[in-house]
Amino acid sequence: xxxxxxxxxxxxxxxxxxxxxxxxxxxxxxxxxxxxxxxxxxxxxxxxxxxxxxxxxxxxxxxxxxxxxxxxxxxxxxxxxxxxxxxxxxxxxxxxxxxxxxxxxxxxxxxxxxxxxxxxxxxxxxxxxxxxxxxxxxxxxxxxxxxxxxxxxxxxxxxxxxxxxxxxxxxxxxxxxxxxxxxxxxxxxxxxxxxxxxxxxxxxxxxxxxxxxxxxxxxxxxxxxxxxxxxxxxxxxxxxxxxxxxxxxxxxxxxxxxxxxxxxxxxxxxxxx
Numbered sequence: 001x002x003x004x005x006x007x008x009x010x011x012x013x014x015x016x017x018x019x020x021x022x023x024x025x026x027x028x029x030x031x032x033x034x035x036x037x038x039x040x041x042x043x044x045x046x047x048x049x050x051x052x053x054x055x056x057x058x059x060x061x062x063x064x065x066x067x068x069x070x071x072x073x074x075x076x077x078x079x080x081x082x083x084x085x086x087x088x089x090x091x092x093x094x095x096x097x098x099x100x101x102x103x104x105x106x107x108x109x110x111x112x113x114x115x116x117x118x119x120x121x122x123x124x125x126x127x128x129x130x131x132x133x134x135x136x137x138x139x140x141x142x143x144x145x146x147x148x149x150x151x152x153x154x155x156x157x158x159x160x161x162x163x164x165x166x167x168x169x170x171x172x173x174x175x176x177x178x179x180x181x182x183x184x185x186x187x188x189x190x191x192x193x194x195x196x197x198x199x200x201x202x203x204x205x206x207x208x209x210x211x212x213x214x215x216x217x218x219x220x221x222x223x224x225x226x227x228x229x230x231x232x233x234x235x236x237x238x239x240x241x242x243x244x245x246x247x248x249x250x251x252x253x254x255x256x257x258x259x260x261x262x263x264x265x266x267x268x269x270x271x272x273x
Contacts, residue, residue, distance in 0.1 A: 028042060042227070093171075106148070136155060166199070171203045
């Protein structure tokens with residue numbers, strides 16, 4: 001195992017926030033039956049995520065990363081095995097695109113989950129304001145999506161996820177379409193939110209460097225059918241600065257994961273050869 005010597009900093013939990021929840025994935029399989037026949041996406045996958053961990057899934061396209069996120073969210077049922085999320089609050093999901101209502105203000109977009117849950121406006125208003133402040137958009141509540149940048153639209157999406165005060169945050173390549181400077185800034189801000197709120201985060205990305213920078217653990221999934229090839233702990237201290245991105249330890253981890261990802265992309269028969 002490749003690691004750094006310094007122990008992982010345990011995220012601080014806001015006094016008003018419940019600690020993150022445990023996620024258990026036990027012998028989970030998922031397949032689809034269609035015109036092309038039986039397609040096995042995930043096969044007998046085991047994964048346990050402890051409260052307050054930031055775990056990133058890495059793997060080749062089609063290995064089941066997004067499918068696994070949807071099963072943890074309850075949007076998709078496993079065809080075998082069991083997924084359990086031990087949480088007392090709704091699980092929040094941030095998708096690859098911001099998926100905002102273009103006709104509505106930033107404030108209205110963030111308030112949407114509370115409106116759907118029947119939360120009175122008087123109770124919702126301070127929660128929306130707090131969520132916007134947390135993502136640095138306190139002064140943009142009355143803008144509409146087309147009036148803000150792509151990075152700010154993703155911040156709105158994150159604020160919408162936070163307004164329900166979740167213990168678990170699921171994120172499916174949320175920054176993949178952004179430029180590197182914006183992406184690095186959002187990565188740093190996300191780590192601050194994770195630590196301050198004590199969230200359990202399950203994150204999907206194709207960027208090895210992003211995975212190393214963000215995570216307490218990186219889980220490498222093998223090519224279809226998806227299963228865990230490696231579960232690597234990133235033992236680097238917090239807060240993580242830009243200096244960490246250029247450190248010897250960081251680059252050692254990136255090189256190691258690059259090799260693992262190359263192996264994960266091979267056809268299963270090639271891996272057995």
